[in-house]
Amino acid sequence: MDTSPYTRNNHLTTLFHSNHNHNNNINIAVDEVALDNMHRANHSHTSTSRSSDAASETAEDANKWASKLLRECAKAISERDSTKTHHLLWMLNELASPYGDCDQKLASYFLQALFCKATESGERCYKTLSSVAEKNHSFDSMRKLILKFQEVSPWTTFGHVASNGAILEAFEGHPKLHIVDISNTLCTQWPTLLEALATRNDETPHLKLTVLALTGSVIKEVGQRMEKFARLMGVPFQFNVINGLSDITKEGLGIGEDEAVAVNCVGALRRVEVEERENLIRAFKSLSPKVVTVVEEEADFRSCGEDFTKCFEECLRFYTLYFEMLEESFPATSNERLMLERECSRSIVRVLACCGEEFEDGGGECERRERGSQWCERLRNVFSPFGCSDDVVDDVKALLKRYRPGWSLLVSQSQGEDHVSGIYLTWKEEPVVWASAWKP
Amino acid sequence: MKMIPGDPFSLSTSIGELSNEQNSNTNPNPNPPPPTKKKRNLPGTPDPDAEVIALSPKTLMATNRFVCEICNKGFQRDQNLQLHRRGHNLPWKLRQRSNKEVRKKVYICPEKTCVHHDAARALGDLTGIKKHYSRKHGEKKWKCEKCSKKYAVQSDWKAHTKTCGTREYKCDCGTLFSRKDSFITHRAFCDALAEESSKLTSSVATSSLNFKSQDVMNTQGGLTSRGLITGQGMQNVPQFGAHMFHQRPNLSLWLNQGNHHMNNPLDVASSSSSGVPEGLQMAQANNAMLGSSSIFSNFGMPPSNSSNPNLSLSPLMGKKGEGGAPDLVTLYSESQSKNSNSASPMSATALLQKAAQMGSTRSTNPSIFSGNFGVMSSSSTQTTTLNSNNNASQSCYQLDQAFQNMNQQENFNATSSGATMLGSSSFSSLTHSSNGLDQFMMQNNMKLHHPAGSNTVEHNLTRDFLGVSGSGGTHHPFLPQELAKFASLGSSMGLNQFTAGHQ
Numbered sequence: 001m002d003t004s005p006y007t008r009n010n011h012l013t014t015l016f017h018s019n020h021n022h023n024n025n026i027n028i029a030v031d032e033v034a035l036d037n038m039h040r041a042n043h044s045h046t047s048t049s050r051s052s053d054a055a056s057e058t059a060e061d062a063n064k065w066a067s068k069l070l071r072e073c074a075k076a077i078s079e080r081d082s083t084k085t086h087h088l089l090w091m092l093n094e095l096a097s098p099y100g101d102c103d104q105k106l107a108s109y110f111l112q113a114l115f116c117k118a119t120e121s122g123e124r125c126y127k128t129l130s131s132v133a134e135k136n137h138s139f140d141s142m143r144k145l146i147l148k149f150q151e152v153s154p155w156t157t158f159g160h161v162a163s164n165g166a167i168l169e170a171f172e173g174h175p176k177l178h179i180v181d182i183s184n185t186l187c188t189q190w191p192t193l194l195e196a197l198a199t200r201n202d203e204t205p206h207l208k209l210t211v212l213a214l215t216g217s218v219i220k221e222v223g224q225r226m227e228k229f230a231r232l233m234g235v236p237f238q239f240n241v242i243n244g245l246s247d248i249t250k251e252g253l254g255i256g257e258d259e260a261v262a263v264n265c266v267g268a269l270r271r272v273e274v275e276e277r278e279n280l281i282r283a284f285k286s287l288s289p290k291v292v293t294v295v296e297e298e299a300d301f302r303s304c305g306e307d308f309t310k311c312f313e314e315c316l317r318f319y320t321l322y323f324e325m326l327e328e329s330f331p332a333t334s335n336e337r338l339m340l341e342r343e344c345s346r347s348i349v350r351v352l353a354c355c356g357e358e359f360e361d362g363g364g365e366c367e368r369r370e371r372g373s374q375w376c377e378r379l380r381n382v383f384s385p386f387g388c389s390d391d392v393v394d395d396v397k398a399l400l401k402r403y404r405p406g407w408s409l410l411v412s413q414s415q416g417e418d419h420v421s422g423i424y425l426t427w428k429e430e431p432v433v434w435a436s437a438w439k440p
Numbered sequence: 441m442k443m444i445p446g447d448p449f450s451l452s453t454s455i456g457e458l459s460n461e462q463n464s465n466t467n468p469n470p471n472p473p474p475p476t477k478k479k480r481n482l483p484g485t486p487d488p489d490a491e492v493i494a495l496s497p498k499t500l501m502a503t504n505r506f507v508c509e510i511c512n513k514g515f516q517r518d519q520n521l522q523l524h525r526r527g528h529n530l531p532w533k534l535r536q537r538s539n540k541e542v543r544k545k546v547y548i549c550p551e552k553t554c555v556h557h558d559a560a561r562a563l564g565d566l567t568g569i570k571k572h573y574s575r576k577h578g579e580k581k582w583k584c585e586k587c588s589k590k591y592a593v594q595s596d597w598k599a600h601t602k603t604c605g606t607r608e609y610k611c612d613c614g615t616l617f618s619r620k621d622s623f624i625t626h627r628a629f630c631d632a633l634a635e636e637s638s639k640l641t642s643s644v645a646t647s648s649l650n651f652k653s654q655d656v657m658n659t660q661g662g663l664t665s666r667g668l669i670t671g672q673g674m675q676n677v678p679q680f681g682a683h684m685f686h687q688r689p690n691l692s693l694w695l696n697q698g699n700h701h702m703n704n705p706l707d708v709a710s711s712s713s714s715g716v717p718e719g720l721q722m723a724q725a726n727n728a729m730l731g732s733s734s735i736f737s738n739f740g741m742p743p744s745n746s747s748n749p750n751l752s753l754s755p756l757m758g759k760k761g762e763g764g765a766p767d768l769v770t771l772y773s774e775s776q777s778k779n780s781n782s783a784s785p786m787s788a789t790a791l792l793q794k795a796a797q798m799g800s801t802r803s804t805n806p807s808i809f810s811g812n813f814g815v816m817s818s819s820s821t822q823t824t825t826l827n828s829n830n831n832a833s834q835s836c837y838q839l840d841q842a843f844q845n846m847n848q849q850e851n852f853n854a855t856s857s858g859a860t861m862l863g864s865s866s867f868s869s870l871t872h873s874s875n876g877l878d879q880f881m882m883q884n885n886m887k888l889h890h891p892a893g894s895n896t897v898e899h900n901l902t903r904d905f906l907g908v909s910g911s912g913g914t915h916h917p918f919l920p921q922e923l924a925k926f927a928s929l930g931s932s933m934g935l936n937q938f939t940a941g942h943q
Contacts, residue, residue, distance in 0.1 A: 143629050151622055191628035192621050222629075229628035394588045401586065402619055 065095070066103035067316060070110050074312040077118050085118055098341065102323050109345045110316065113352040117308075122353025129346045139221040141339075146188055148336040152329040154403050158425040159266050159295030159435045160189040161399050165392035166437035167262045168196055170291035171205070174260035178208040180253055180287065182245070183266035187211065187222045191229055198233040206236040210253050213243050214271055245272065248283035261289040270296060270369045277378060285382050285440060292383060292438040298424065298431045299369040301351050308352075315351055318369075319344060325427050329404065372412070372434030373420045383438035385421035396423065490544040492559045497550045500573055505566075551577045571595075587620065 073088035089111065096107035116122040150157050171177050177197075183189065190209065198204055209226065213219045223239040230237030240254060247253070255261055263284045272280055284292055299318040304311035323341065330337035347367045393411065400407045410424040410431060422436030504514025506521040510528050515521040546562035547569040554576060555561055556569070563569045571593050580590035582597035586604045591597035608616050609623035612632035617623035 147622075147626060147629065150625065157621070188625055188629075191625045194628075195624050225629050232627075391588070394583065398584075398586055398588045399621070402621075 064103070066107040066110075067320065069095075070107065070114070070316060071313070073111075073114050074309055077114060078308045089115055089118065098338070102320075102327050105323055105341060106316070106320060109319075109341070109348050110352075112345060113349045116349055116353035120353075122349055126346060126349050126354055129349060133343070133346060134215075134217065137215075137217055139218040142186060142218050145336050145339050146186055148330075148334075149340060150188060152403075153325065154400055154407055154425060155325070155433060156185050156188070156266070157399060158396065158433055160185070160192070161395050162388070162392055162423060162435035163264055163266065163293035163295060163437070164189065164193045164196065165389070165395055166291055166293050166386055167193065167264065168200070169389060169392075170262060170386065170437075170439070171260055174290075175203065175205050176208075176256070176259045177205050178210065178255055178259040178261045180210050180212065180248075180255075180261065180263045180289075182212045182214070182268040183264060184214070184268060184271075185266055186218065187226055189264070189266065190226060194226075194230055194233045194235050194237070198235050204235050206238075208238045208240070208254075208259065210240045210242060210255075212245055212248075213241050214245075214268065245280065248280070248287070250287055253287070255287060261287050263287065263289045263292040265293065266295040267297065269294060269375065270367060274302060274368055278381075281378055281382050288440065290439065291386055292379075293436070294375060294379065294422075294438065295433065295435045296372065296375060297369055298371055298434050300371050300374065301368045302370060302374075304351055304368070312352060315348065319348060321427060321430055321432060325432070328406070372422055372424065372431075372436065375434070376420050376422070376436070379436075379438050383440060386437035386439040388421075388423055388437070393423070400425075487544055487546070487564075490546040490562075490564070492562055493545050493547050495547060495550065495569075497573070500547075500550060500570055501578075549573055549577075 069088060069092055073085060073092065076084040076088055092107050092111040092114075095104065096111050097104040098108045099105075100108075112125070113122075116125045146156070149155065167179070179190075181187070181189075187209075194207070197207060207230070211219060211223070219241050223241060227237060227239050242253065269277060269280070297318070300314055301311060303314075322344065326337050326340055350367045388411065393409070396409050400409060406428055408426050408429075410426050412420045412422050412424065422434050424431035425433040425435070502514075504516055506515040506518050507513065508515070508521060508524055508528075510525070510530075513524065515524065544564070545566075546559075546564045547566055548559055548562045549556035549569060549572060551557060551573065556563055556572060563572060574592040575596070578592040580592045582591040582594055583589070584591075584597065584601055584604050586601070589600060589604075591600065605618065608618055609620060610616050611623065611627055611630055613630050615626065617626065
């Protein structure tokens, strides 16, 4: 930074004192402490004049300043306290950086969303971010990104292994297979399935893969690679792309009468507007699938329209976990991690700043996640759970062993009428991804 | 129904070991099969004079088949039974085993649907038939902890756990993997695969009748050729290229790059020859184009700087016939013969693994490939990011400006529209310095974009491969440098990372 810490301190002091009447004392103390600690953490050569009572709160707080500031700011926004909001946004801006540590990154991306929320420019910002992202999404970059992510973290491969296991079980003995794929992982799930089909059975079945693309750019190239790989594996294969989720019927998707169907949704159901989710699940049923596999991230962002603070808390909690996970999984100067973090920025803006009724049409990227238990409620109306076999559990455990420690598997234990079926991937004991399978 | 021409050793060995025996023992047969081209006989082709024994599944799986005639105690091994019999104090006569000529016994599989249920395909070894029955028709009770693969026979499981996780898989692009699943996923998306297969579709007829067998052939041929070529660092290709692709204009360019690093050729010289018979075989099988074309197209374009350490080819052009050939050829013929048995490929996994093994035993600077591969791709990513960000980042700058102006006015309700107006006035100064930086980076990347006359696909491939070693130096410090530049850029302008597209 160019400005010396001393001058900045004085500037802030002025600000705070001038607004003393508007804010309550506790908030100021928190802010001051947070700022002090932040300075102490960032500029070790600095000694501030107000360090006396803050000395007791040491590195602990210095590490968590982002969440405190962000929470304060969110609260101020929901209370429509413009002065306080202004202060906090300014402070966050000073301290935030997408290239810093976890706190700085979270501060940076959430700051952007909070700013948009406060200025009601969420929709525009989101569109900008989306168009930037679209331009950057070349096949090569996406491929590299997702493969690297899968190499260092089981975040996506967990869902893949669980789903493939269920699909293979459901497809046992059928000679003609058709998978309807609605996923955000660019078909990286399928090579291992193709290999399993090729090596497992005496008679290799015929596989048709129909991808319902939500974002259209690179999927064609992905399809070509899939076709070639299937040829290599010796699996008779056909690949189709359909844009959008409008026509989910047997005719619309080209499902033949003699085909065994599986519907695979990885990180896709959350993209659908909340009101439409019920209909979509029913549409799946109309395809008479042998199995429906659903993988979603474990977070509840539904309440953003009504209760901003609550939604913000949940958003912060989830993305803190995610960013920490990314930081610990990737090497320090990883370009891929940067890209993944940037992908999050769009979601965060979308969830926090585009929630109002006026933002109905989001161009297909709703991002309102729900927890596994909530998806279960929806799915149970139409389907029944497809039990998670021991083989699948073993496969998942073997998968997790191949990654860094910190990951584990949690099989849902709840019983009874409202029991939650499925398995969870946990990162440091926190469930982060939920995977389940369903049958008619 | 004589299967093996007059080989006296065939009677005493189990069918599966026949080929090895013939190789290692002196063969009185006047027409010995050439050792390098040994084909494995079909398992279960027994001596026609042997006695066929059909055991029930229960008897077959019984563990104690050697039973003492005196007390009916069962033993797993004959030696143990004999030891036990001594304890009965038998009179001398009865002590000896009956010495009448023991007729050779062969066993058939009790499972009716099995190939080996037929007496003509009986297996000669009891242990063999037991294992076969377990493997094919039995319950898989043994499971590997690491990869969850299941086995019916304990010895198979033990053998697997010893090697599980230790084997490395090598892709044609040079990257090594310790995990099979990441290898498979990578392989599916690898550029090396894409090029090869595109040649395949253009050159090989794909009638639906031939679909399966064609696939199988392609799979095998493709894999072995790829395995070869990986292992030999693509040294074979000139031979293929010269024979197969006369129309390729860049052959001469490619050959001229032989001057550089000579450290590889010595390693590889001995194995380069094996490519030739393989190549010829595959040419016959219509698969040569598969192997050669892939490598060829990868190297079709010269890099902008001519240094290309891994393409030291010219010294190897003429070499023929040293070691390394037999196992590869055997591999191919084995897979050929196995293929004719089953409708599906030998085992796609096994083929992949064999190819990987071939590759991994003769690695040619994989570190260069994999290391720079990564660098190249990241720099290409950043290039596209940068080039496309110029426009998009402007609107993000606007947001920053809005924020900055709000601060200065200390009026939170200054609307974004007002701020935008203010912002756009100082806009040009903001974008100016960033544009300068962008241009600098674009110039750096210029070389990447202009090898002459190539289409986009080859272009990218070339970049990934050749640019790796060639212009690696220029681009290596890309990431940390650029990040540092942007950080300082952002702070000097007072913009603190508000720009989503900024890199």
